[in-house]
Amino acid sequence: MKILVPVKRVIDYNVRPRVKPDGSGVDLANVKMSMNPFDEIAVEEAIRLKEKGAASEIVAVSIGPAKAQETLRTALAMGADRAILVQSDDEVEPLAVAKILKAIVDEEQPGMVLMGKQAIDDDSNQTGQMLAALWGRPQGTFASKVEVAGGDVKVTREVDGGLETVTLKLPAVVTTDLRLNEPRYASLPNIMKAKSKPLAMKTAADYGVDTAPRLKVTRVTEPPVRQAGIKVGSVDELVAKLKALGVA
Amino acid sequence: MKTLVLVEHDNQQLKDATLATVTAAARLGEVHLLVAGKGCRAVAEAAARIAGVGKVHLADNAAYEHQLAENVAPFVVGLMADHDAFLAPATTTGKNVAPRVAALLDVMQVSDVIAIEGERTFKRPIYAGNAIATVESSDAKLVITVRGTAFEKAAAEGGAAAIEEVAGPGDAGLSTFVGLEAEASERPELTSAKVIVSGGRALKDAATFEQVIVPLADKLGAAVGASRAAVDAGYVPNDYQVGQTGKIVAPQVYIAIGISGAIQHLAGMKDSKTIMAINKDEDAPIFQIADIGLVGDLFQIVPELTAKL
Numbered sequence: 001m002k003i004l005v006p007v008k009r010v011i012d013y014n015v016r017p018r019v020k021p022d023g024s025g026v027d028l029a030n031v032k033m034s035m036n037p038f039d040e041i042a043v044e045e046a047i048r049l050k051e052k053g054a055a056s057e058i059v060a061v062s063i064g065p066a067k068a069q070e071t072l073r074t075a076l077a078m079g080a081d082r083a084i085l086v087q088s089d090d091e092v093e094p095l096a097v098a099k100i101l102k103a104i105v106d107e108e109q110p111g112m113v114l115m116g117k118q119a120i121d122d123d124s125n126q127t128g129q130m131l132a133a134l135w136g137r138p139q140g141t142f143a144s145k146v147e148v149a150g151g152d153v154k155v156t157r158e159v160d161g162g163l164e165t166v167t168l169k170l171p172a173v174v175t176t177d178l179r180l181n182e183p184r185y186a187s188l189p190n191i192m193k194a195k196s197k198p199l200a201m202k203t204a205a206d207y208g209v210d211t212a213p214r215l216k217v218t219r220v221t222e223p224p225v226r227q228a229g230i231k232v233g234s235v236d237e238l239v240a241k242l243k244a245l246g247v248a
Numbered sequence: 249m250k251t252l253v254l255v256e257h258d259n260q261q262l263k264d265a266t267l268a269t270v271t272a273a274a275r276l277g278e279v280h281l282l283v284a285g286k287g288c289r290a291v292a293e294a295a296a297r298i299a300g301v302g303k304v305h306l307a308d309n310a311a312y313e314h315q316l317a318e319n320v321a322p323f324v325v326g327l328m329a330d331h332d333a334f335l336a337p338a339t340t341t342g343k344n345v346a347p348r349v350a351a352l353l354d355v356m357q358v359s360d361v362i363a364i365e366g367e368r369t370f371k372r373p374i375y376a377g378n379a380i381a382t383v384e385s386s387d388a389k390l391v392i393t394v395r396g397t398a399f400e401k402a403a404a405e406g407g408a409a410a411i412e413e414v415a416g417p418g419d420a421g422l423s424t425f426v427g428l429e430a431e432a433s434e435r436p437e438l439t440s441a442k443v444i445v446s447g448g449r450a451l452k453d454a455a456t457f458e459q460v461i462v463p464l465a466d467k468l469g470a471a472v473g474a475s476r477a478a479v480d481a482g483y484v485p486n487d488y489q490v491g492q493t494g495k496i497v498a499p500q501v502y503i504a505i506g507i508s509g510a511i512q513h514l515a516g517m518k519d520s521k522t523i524m525a526i527n528k529d530e531d532a533p534i535f536q537i538a539d540i541g542l543v544g545d546l547f548q549i550v551p552e553l554t555a556k557l
Contacts, residue, residue, distance in 0.1 A: 016511065017375040026379050094347070095356045122374050123492075124359045129317065129347035138318050138422035141344050144486070154426065159340040160439070160495070161258075162487050165426035166316070172422075178476075178493055179486055214356035219382040223373070226518055229539035231530075235552045238524070241540050245522055247443050247468060247501050248557050 001111030001148070001170070002057045003046040005080060006101055007039040009064050009071040010121045023219045026121075035071045038116025040078075041176040044183040045146055046114050047079035054148040055112075057081050061104055063097050065089050069199060076194035077186030083199040088211060094122075096204070096211040098130035103207035105135055110171060112153065117142050117175040128175035138168035142177040249277030249367065252305075252327055254320075254336040254345060257283065257291040259313060264440045265337035267298065267401035272394045273335045274300045274402065275364045281305065281409075282327065284320055284416065286313035292411050299406035306411050311418045314425035315341050321348035323416035328353060333390035338496075339439075342393050350391035357391040358383060362398035376492040377515035396439060397498035397519055431485055438490065441471035443501045446490055446517070449477035450506025450528070450546060457483040460547065461505060464554045473497065473517075475507045491516035506546045509534030526550065 011017055012032040020027045035043075049055040060075035062068040063086040072083035086100050105113065118125035132139035140146070140155030144163065147154040148170075157164045158177045168174075186194070204211045232238055242248035251273040256263040266281075273279045279300055283292040284307045292306040305327060311319040324345070328334055334349055336342030338360045350357035363371035368385045370392070438444060445465040451457040457478065465472045473490040474483065490497055492515040502520035507513060509525075509532055517523070518537055525538035526546050535541045542549060 011375070017378045019379045026375055093356050095351065095354070098351055120376060123376065124357070125343050126347035126350065126357050126359060129344065130351035132317075133321060133348040133351035139344070139348065141317075142340060157340070158486055159428075160487065162428060162430040162485070164314075164428045167424045167426055169422050179480070214387050215358065215383045215385055217381050217383050218369070220374070221380050221382075223377055223380050223518075226523075226537040228536050229523075229541070231535070231541040231543060233542075235542070235549055235556060238526075238540070238542055238549075238553055239556045241524070242468075242501070242557070245501055 001055050002059065002108060003049065003055045004059050004061060004105065004108060004110040004113045005039070005042050005046050005075065006061045006113070006115045006127070007043065007071055007075050008036040008062065008119045009033050009068040010036045010119050013037050013120055019220055019222050023221060025217065025220050033067070035074050036116050036119045038118060038176050038178070040183040041178070041180050042114040042116055043075045043078050043080060044181045045176060048181065049146070049148060050079070059084065059108060059110070061086070061101065063088060063092050063100055072199055073194050074186065076197045077191040078184060082197055084202060085199060086202045086204055086207070088204055090211065091213065092204070092211045093213050093215060094124045094126040095130055095214065096209055097127050098134055099209045100204055100207050101131045102134040103209060112171060113173045115173070115175055117177055128173050132173040135173070138172045140166060140168050140172060140174040143174050144177050144179045146174055146180065249332045250330065251276050251279055251333040251335055252324070252331040253279060253281050254324065254334070254342060255281050255283045255291065255295050256337050256339055256341055257285060257288060259285045259288045260290060262291050262294045264401065265339050265396045267404060268396040268399040269335050269337045269394045270298055270300060270402040271399040272361065272364060273333070276333055276367065278302050280331065282324065283307070284312035284315070284323060286310050294404070296409040296411050297405050297407050299403040301407045301409040304409050304411045305414045307414050307416045309416060309418055312416065315345065316423050316425060317345045317348045318420045318422040319418065320345050321352060322420065324349045325352045326417065327414070328389060333392065335392045335394055338393040338395050346391055346393050353389055353391065355387040355389055355391045356385065357393065358385060359393050360395050361392050362395050376511060377518070378511065395496060397496055431487055435465065436469070436471045438471045438473055438488070438495050438497055441499050443468045443470035444473045444497060444499045445470045445503045445505065446473035446475065446507060447478055447483070447505050448475040448507035449481060451478060451483055454483045460550050464550055467554050467557045475510070475513045504534050504538070505550060507534055508532045509537070
């Protein structure tokens with residue numbers, strides 16, 4: 001079984017995003033960029049499935065700027081076999097990303113698409129579900145456990161009420177949640193090896209997908225700032241405050 | 249505008265998240281609800297009593313019992329022929345189903361809406377709540393998920409909408425529900441609790457968390473939450489997690505105990521009415537947003553507080 005793993009280049013999760021003073025967006029100039037953490041978990045899971053013999057080949061895909069090649073090289077260094085970059089210098093919305101991925105799926109015919117549940121920049125949490133819809137295949141979102149058995153995949157999902165388990169017919173889309181695994185670090189020899197792994201360069205036009213945005217971002221602002229309150233000196237004062245708030 | 253709201257329920261009871269979504273839908277126009285489930289007529293009856301609801305579509309079919317997106321989404325798409333906007337609560341159910349609907353309608357979904365600025369203009373948090381984007385949709389139909397804590401709940405009583413039974417396409421044959429491992433608890437649910445007592449990594453281990461946090465929560469009739477650090481360390485199950493990647497909460501009082509206040513956590517609770525923080529580190533970021541803070545050893549403070557309440 002071939003596994004397709006879409007990965008996105010985003011602001012590093014340790015960096016605090018700064019809104020541009022003109023309200024046009026978040027300032028990404030000279031900011032450290034990394035692979036979306038949820039996607040890193042997806043790459044790791046694909047490698048584990050390959051190590052278990054459940055997968056034969058891992059293809060990493062990214063839709064983004066030329067620099068997303070670095071992100072794909074990271075996936076290759078972790079253990080993906082080859083990569084495809086669909087180059088676009090403009091922001092591509094989840095719906096258009098899903099359409100491009102659908103076209104790649106038609107070409108590659110994977111048994112599973114494993115991807116992050118959301119990207120930590122736009123926080124949309126849509127692409128996996130959209131791809132599954134366009135592909136007419138089932139979806140296992142917010143996965144904390146993935147088990148392949150025969151023509152099915154059993155996915156344990158992190159839902160509001162606890163953990164839900166579903167069985168999906170393959171091929172299927174699985175989106176990863178935080179606790180699925182702890183991604184490995186690429187070793188130096190593997191980083192060197194990744195440099196010679198194949199990386200194909202494409203454009204959205206190659207797949208006949210229109211990436212014109214449907215949502216116009218008219219303004220980006222800082223969230224309202226919450227002011228620090230007071231510090232009290234004793235438990236008795238805390239009790240008094242709780243009583244004043246009417247909850248004790 | 250005619251809107252269709254996906255009712256969140258467990259086939260017996262309507263979940264509170266629906267009420268805030270109804271408020272958001274009413275801002276756009278006429279509100280119709282969809283109750284898809286199995287043996288869920290009581291839910292449809294409760295839905296019909298929500299103030300401001302025009303009509304309830306009820307589909308009673310085993311294929312919809314567990315809200316499998318593969319079965320529910322095509323059904324919603326069919327109903328959207330007569331509606332202009334589809335809204336779902338931004339819960340794990342809504343987040344699972346809505347994008348599947350959006351793709352089938354060829355619509356770019358607006359996720360996690362916190363404010364409605366106009367018929368097609370919405371505010372939504374991005375970058376874990378570190379920025380707020382105003383977006384304008386150019387799609388013919390709207391697909392929206394609604395952050396429950398950002399809208400008042402519609403009154404659960406006062407309406408008298410008609411219930412119309414509709415037959416959906418049924419089982420798509422792609423997915424099967426196996427089971428739900430639910431956390432059985434007498435305590436209120438995190439997302440609807442008035443008071444939340446939340447613990448962080450400083451609680452040391454699962455037993456200490458239980459001994460320190462739980463008695464205080466019980467005294468206050470509060471829900472129990474946790475930071476991601478506490479969940480990752482295995483002190484409590486993952487559905488206790490408050491934060492950008494966990495639950496987004498906005499109770500009347502949020503008590504953060506031994507929580508330093510990582511951005512990730514703050515994004516999940518900073519809309520609480522009153523934030524109280526107990527931490528031994530007076531420079532902890534949590535104190536920058538707390539209304540009431542007490543610096544000190546939580547292992548002395550919390551038992552004393554519990555005893556004095």
